[in-house]
Amino acid sequence: MSLRNTRQRSAVSALLAEVEGFHSAQDLHAMLRDRGERVGLTTVYRTLQGLADAGEIDVMRPPGGEHLYRRCSEGHHHHLVCKACGWTVEVAGPAVETWAERVAAQHGFTNVSHTLEIFGTCPPCSP
C-alpha cells in the first residue's frame, strides 16, 4: 500500500504540528476552513484515522463523547487531563508499561497494548 502525498494530508499534518493540546476532528476541520484550506470533513476524519493508525498522533476518548486528536511527543506516554478545562500534561510511566506487559504475559496474552488516562482537576480550576 502506498500513501500518496496530497494537499489535504499535508494541511492536516501541518495544522497538527502547530496547535496545542487536543482537538476534535470537527475542530480541526473548522480551523482548516478558517485558514482558507478547502478540505472535506470526511477527509479530515480519514486522515486523522490514518495518522492514528500510523502512530503519529494520539487519540483520546473522553467520557464526554467525541474523539480528540493530538500530535504528541515521540515515545509512549500517557495523559493527565483536567476535567474542567481540558488542559493536559504528558506523563511517562515506564513502571506502568512494564507492569502492563507483565500482567498480560502472566495470563498468556500476546500482542499487547494499553490505554491509560488520568483525570483530575488542575490547580487553576480548583475552587
Next chain:
Amino acid sequence: MSLRNTRQRSAVSALLAEVEGFHSAQDLHAMLRDRGERVGLTTVYRTLQGLADAGEIDVMRPPGGEHLYRRCSEGHHHHLVCKACGWTVEVAGPAVETWAERVAAQHGFTNVSHTLEIFGTCPPCSP
C-alpha cells in the same frame, strides 16, 4: 437525593448479577425483553448510568463504539481484554494506583480518577 426501589431497577441489577462479562445497554435491554420484563430502553440507559455513578458497575468504552457495562468485584481494578473474543480478566494493580495518584499530585491535580485497559490476544485466540 433519594433512590427509589423500582421493579425496573431491580430487574437490571438482578440481570447484571447473573450474566458474565461485558454487555452493552442494548444487549441487556434485549435480555430483559426475552425474560418477559417490560423495561424501556431509555430506562436501561439511565439505570446503568446511575449504577455506574454509584460505582456498582464498571463501564468500558472499547474502541469499537458502544459502552459496555459489567458487574464487577468490589474494589478498584482494571481489565485485560482480548481484542478477538472479548474475554476479560480482572487485574488489580496497587502499584498503578499509587503511581497515578503520585503523578497527579506532583502536578497539583486534585479529585483524581483514572482509567486503564489492557488489550491483547488471549491464548485460545492466538493463531
Next chain:
DNA sequence: GCGAGAACGACAATGATTGTCAAAAACGCA
C-alpha cells in the same frame, strides 16, 4: 389512603462517525 416528587417509557432529536460513489488528483512509466 394520599399527595408530592421521582421514575418510567415511547418517541423524537441529536450528533459524531461511517458509507457511497462519481469526479479529481497523484504517481509510474514511456
Next chain:
DNA sequence: TGCGTTTTTGACAATCATTGTCGTTCTCGC
C-alpha cells in the same frame, strides 16, 4: 511531458448509540 491506472477526495446520505422530552405511572413518607 503526456497518459492510464489507482488512489483519494468530498458532498451527501445513512447509521446508530445515546440523550432529551413530557405526559403518565409509581414510590414512599406521612
